Every structure is written in C-alpha cells, then in structure tokens.
Amino acid sequence: xxxxxxxxxxxxxxxxxxxxxxxxxxxxxxxxxxxxxxxxxxxxxxxxxxxxxxxxxxxxxxxxxxxxxxxxxxxxxxxxxxxxxxxxxxxxxxxxxxxxxxxxxxxxxxxxxxxxxxxxxxxxxxxxxxxxxxxxxxxxxxxxxxxxxxxxxxxxxxxxxxxxxxxxxxxxxxxxxxxxxxxxxxxxxxxxxxxxxxxxxxxxxxxxxxxxxxxxxxxxxxxxxxxxxxxxxxxxxxxxxxxxxxxxxxxxxxxxxxxxxxxxxxxxxxxxxxxx
Numbered sequence: 001x002x003x004x005x006x007x008x009x010x011x012x013x014x015x016x017x018x019x020x021x022x023x024x025x026x027x028x029x030x031x032x033x034x035x036x037x038x039x040x041x042x043x044x045x046x047x048x049x050x051x052x053x054x055x056x057x058x059x060x061x062x063x064x065x066x067x068x069x070x071x072x073x074x075x076x077x078x079x080x081x082x083x084x085x086x087x088x089x090x091x092x093x094x095x096x097x098x099x100x101x102x103x104x105x106x107x108x109x110x111x112x113x114x115x116x117x118x119x120x121x122x123x124x125x126x127x128x129x130x131x132x133x134x135x136x137x138x139x140x141x142x143x144x145x146x147x148x149x150x151x152x153x154x155x156x157x158x159x160x161x162x163x164x165x166x167x168x169x170x171x172x173x174x175x176x177x178x179x180x181x182x183x184x185x186x187x188x189x190x191x192x193x194x195x196x197x198x199x200x201x202x203x204x205x206x207x208x209x210x211x212x213x214x215x216x217x218x219x220x221x222x223x224x225x226x227x228x229x230x231x232x233x234x235x236x237x238x239x240x241x242x243x244x245x246x247x248x249x250x251x252x253x254x255x256x257x258x259x260x261x262x263x264x265x266x267x268x269x270x271x272x273x274x275x276x
Contacts, residue, residue, distance in 0.1 A: 003103040003130055004077050005238040008123050013080030014178050015231050016058045020084050023224035024060075031220070033064045036118055039262045039271050040145050045069065049113035054102060054134055055120030059085035059095075066092045069114075077101045102130040105137055112137045116145035118269075119232075122240045131254040138274040144256060146247070150267040153243040155212060162214055167239075174237040181235045189230035194223060217265045244268050 021029070045051075048070030053062045056074035058081060066072045066089065074089065075098045076082045082099055089095045098106050102117075102124060115134055121127040127148065138144060152160045173184045197218035200210040210216040218226055242250070244261060247268050251259050256272025 002101050003124050003126050003133075004101040005123065005125060008236055008238045009077045011174070011181075011235050011237065012057065012123075012232075013078035014182070015228070015235065016078070016081040016084045018182065018231065019058070019224070019228040020088065021058050021060050024222065028222055028225065029060070029064070032225075033061065035262075035264065035266060036061070036147060036269055037065075037145065038264070039260055039269065040116070041143050041271065041273075042068065044141075044143055044273075045113055051112050051114035051116070052105070052107060052134075052137065054105070054115065054117035056085050057081050059088040061116070061118060062089055062095060063092070065116075066095050070094065071096065073098060073107060073112075075100055075105060102133050105133060107137045109136050110139050112142060113139060114143050114145075118145070118147040119149075121146070122149045122242070123236060123238050125238070127240060127242075128250050128253060131250055135254045135256060135274055140274055140276040142274050143271055144274065145269070145271045146251065147266060147269045148247055149239065149241045151241040151243045151246075153245075154267065159212060159214065170234045170236070170239070173234045182231060185231040185234045186227055188234060189223070189227040193218060193226040193230055197221065197226065242268070 050071045051069060052073040052075055053065065054075050056062050056076050059074060062072055062074050062085065071094045073096050074085050076085065077100065079099050082097055086097055100106050115138055117134055121130045124130050131146070135144060152163055173181055176184060193215055196215040200213045200216035201219035204210045204219065247270055248259055251270065251272045255275050257275045259270055259272040262269040
C-alpha cells in the first residue's frame with residue numbers, strides 16, 4: 001500500500017493551483033526561508049551538491065535552494081502541484097521534476113548530498129517510514145532538514161485547548177468539496193488569522209510579549225500568506241502532530257545523527273546527519 005493519502009494529495013494540488021506564491025514578495029519569501037533553513041549546515045555540502053526536495057509543492061523552497069547547489073530533484077505526489085513547480089522554476093535548469101510518493105522516490109540509495117522535507121511527512125499515513133525512505137537516499141554524512149507540525153509541547157495548556165477547538169473546525173472543513181473548503185478557509189483567514197496576527201503585532205510594538213498568543217507567528221506575514229496557510233491548515237484531512245522528543249526519536253530510528261532543533265518559530269524544525 002502506498003504511503004500517501006489520496007484526499008490529502010488532491011487537496012494540496014488544489015492549494016498549489018490557488019496559491020502559486022506569486023503574491024509573496026521576495027523579502028517575505030526570504031524571511032520565511034531563513035526561518036526554516038536557518039539551522040541548515042550549508043557549509044557541509046560539497047561543491048555543486050545534488051539534493052532533493054520531498055514534497056516540493058509549488059517550488060517555494062526550491063526557488064531559493066536551487067541557485068545555491070548543483071542540482072535539485074523536486075518530488076511531489078501531486079501532479080497538479082508539480083506542474084505549478086515546473087512553471088515557477090522554469091528559469092532554473094538545475095531543477096528536475098518527479099511525480100512520486102515518498103515510498104517510491106526515483107533516486108538511487110546513498111546518492112544525495114542533502115535533502116529536505118518541510119511540512120509534508122505529517123500528512124502521510126506513516127511518517128516514520130517516510131522519513132526512513134528519505135534518509136535512505138542520502139550519502140553517509142549528508143544532512144537532512146525536516147519540519148513536522150508540533151504537538152504544542154512548548155506551549156501552556158490553554159494554548160493546546162484552543163488548538164483542540166480549532167481542530168474540530170479542520171475536521172469538518174477538510175471534508176467539504178473543494179470550492180466550499182476554499183471559501184471556509186478564506187473566511188477564517190479574514191476573521192481569525194488577520195485580526196489575531198495584526199493584534200499581536202500591535203501588542204508587540206506596545207512592548208508586550210506575544211510569544212504565546214495564537215497566530216502571533218503571522219504578525220509580520222502578508223494576508224496572502226495567511227490565506228494560503230488557512231487553506232493548508234483547514235483544508236487537509238490527514239494531519240499528525242509530534243513532540244520534540246518524538247521527532248528526535250523518529251530521526252534517530254531513520255538513521256540520522258547529530259540532531260539539532262531550531263529554537264524559533266516554526267516548531268519543530270530539525271536537521272540531522274545520516275550516520276556514517
């Protein structure tokens with residue numbers, strides 16, 4: 001059985017077509033990239049390194065990774081998403097594209113100088129198996145960057161309770177037809193994301209600590225990004241969340257050493273090195 005959920009793949013294909021990242025400024029794109037890749041050990045890569053982006057989506061991260069390496073394999077289970085990535089990355093001849101699920105990555109084992117998968121493996125049935133499949137493609141000593149949804153293990157109890165309430169909305173909205181699902185997510189972006197995010201920005205500028213305020217991570221993000229992420233969050237049927245300790249164990253089981261976590265939003269983002 002393939003390690004993918006067809007409804008989730010379909011949903012992300014729809015999302016990438018609606019939000020192809022054309023509404024994100026270069027400054028904002030770079031800021032988001034730095035938040036994820038700030039812990040990535042670029043200095044470990046050989047000259048003209050070859051790597052892969054598992055779950056490339058619209059090519060948002062690949063557009064900033066590809067110019068820094070020799071070649072980049074962009075892999076996605078959604079043909080709709082992959083077609084968007086092809087358009088967005090058409091000016092980068094070092095990118096190649098593969099329509100495949102995580103358990104059928106069309107790359108030789110132990111052949112890649114690096115890899116990354118951001119916001120993908122928590123949307124498949126077996127994330128641990130998926131991570132092992134990714135690590136298998138790395139050369140010994142190669143780094144892998146991973147981002148998985150966190151279980152709010154570094155947040156107070158009331159914060160987790162708020163998330164549980166929002167998850168009830170997600171479970172309902174994600175079952176809707178594409179059009180209604182999209183409309184619901186956009187209403188949430190306008191009535192929940194934007195007010196809370198901009199409120200957090202105002203409170204921070206007034207000198208208050210907003211680190212535990214829901215959606216404060218979006219206080220400097222554009223409304224386009226909020227709309228995109230609202231669809232991403234509430235339009236996805238399969239979602240799993242993990243504590244930092246669980247992610248660390250998962251990475252070790254997959255064959256990664258020297259695991260290091262980012263201490264900044266988004267949580268949890270971690271990098272590990274394939275064991276030699």
